[in-house]
Amino acid sequence: MKEPLEQNDQYLILKATQGESEAFGLLFDKYSDKIYRFIYYKVASKELAEDLSSQCFLKAWEQIVAGQKVNSFQAWVYKIARNLVVDYYRTREREELPLIYQEAEEESNAPKLNPEDNLNPEELEKLLLNLRSEVREIVILKYIEELSIKEIAKIVDKSAGNVRVILHRALKDLQDKI
């Protein structure tokens, strides 16, 4: 189904820069859930995810208004979110080890799961958090946000082939663990 013009990212960006501020509101409506989830599963803190998500959209707007040319708003805004998380950990690196990594280290043994079972969200979250950060973000984008390999490759700055390999390895690791 073809996307209506009024929901097209490029159109909304141009409209927002033209003075129709509500257009940027529409972009926020379209991507806020996704960006929040992406950050949340990287930082494992609701408050922190909200804070970083706000920063992400603000930064996006600042760059748009400064004249930044955006080809794919989705890939671009995920990249901003990703960089914000990286920056966040970089600044916190020396202070403390993030909770997520602590958990990952503590629970080096994967949860005992039956692959045929229907898991609840808590179990799925555990499964997800057990993955390495680099793998996890790709799994999130692929299986939660349901993006294509090509779109994921753009966001994580890797080739499509590389993304496929990472996903394949993630599946293999998981199989070994369970």
Next chain:
Amino acid sequence: MPQRLFEQLNKLQSVKPDLNWQSQIRSSLVTRARIDTLDKQLSFTDRLSLFLMVFYKKYLPSPIKMASAFVALVVISGTSIMAQAEYLPGRPLYSVKRGFENVEFAFAVTPEKETQLHLKHAKKRQDEAVKIAADASNQAQKIENLNIVIKSMEQNIVAAKSGLEIVKDASDASSSDNQKTVALAKEITKSTNNAIETLDQVQSSASAELTKTVDEAKSLAEDANSVSLKVLVDNADQNATTESQPSVSTEEVKGFISQKLERSEEKIKQAQVLTNTATDASLNSKNDVNLKDAVQKNTEAQVAVKEAKNLLNSNNLPQALEKVEQASNITKESTGALSKIIEVKDGVSGSSSDGGLKSTSTTPKVEPKKDGLNILNYDDSGISSQVNQTATYTEQVDLNQ
């Protein structure tokens, strides 16, 4: 399988931020965007991008639509091409062809265009009539098909004539309007000349059952021809007095009048043949009077033709046309009267014949009546007297004099 576990991850789409937070951030972002763009103007490139985006999205069809449109176009044009080749009215493709022709009228926005379309369709019907007439497979079907196409052609010619009258009435004194009217009149004159010629051709190759239809069509084509020729003559006359640039040359108009004149002469010749036949058929004194009258009219028509020729030679086009019209009308009257005499004669011979013997004439028969309302009166025995005609009745005026 781990794959199945991963696939269950989409359940985590239910994880969403707090609605209050969302609304608060949205509101602050929109405010920020409003403030930042208060005195900001879009660059030319951005404005162009926006325009192109709107243009492409709104006015350019999607590839699927384009592909569908292409397929539809191929199917429609294919059917249209196949239908164009169909000339037999009974066939399904013929209806398709006529349907396409009707659609064409939706695009004819001016009376000129509509008239031209009628002429174009009249030409198609002529071509069809020629093809049908040449087909000797099924005589009954052939007559039926010819009747359909000739009637249709007739309608087109009548509509073209009305179209010319509308265009003529609507045109003001401007030279462009006048030129349009004249051009249309010229087209109608040519088209009706061709139609009459085709009808003659069809008549000669088809059976006598078609005579009535062809005669009617020819008569209507002649009417339309007279109207259009009148427009051309008036224009040529006007140009001669004002010495302005003619829209149609005098020689061209003379050529058209000559064609009409030739047809009148042909009709007079046919009337003379009918006179001879009617002379044999004359049965009583009243019939004799009618015959005399018809012969008189024929002579008058010949004189009118002769005068028309002289007027045409002296470039007096309006009067030449008038004389040709006069000759045609007189011939029409005499032909009508002569035909009736012959029909009655045929009717008598048919009814008095022994048993199943029938008249070979294909013209409608007029039953003789005893009340004297008909042309001929019969006595109670049904036997009518033969009147010997004098040579005067068959005297002919030498047209070449």
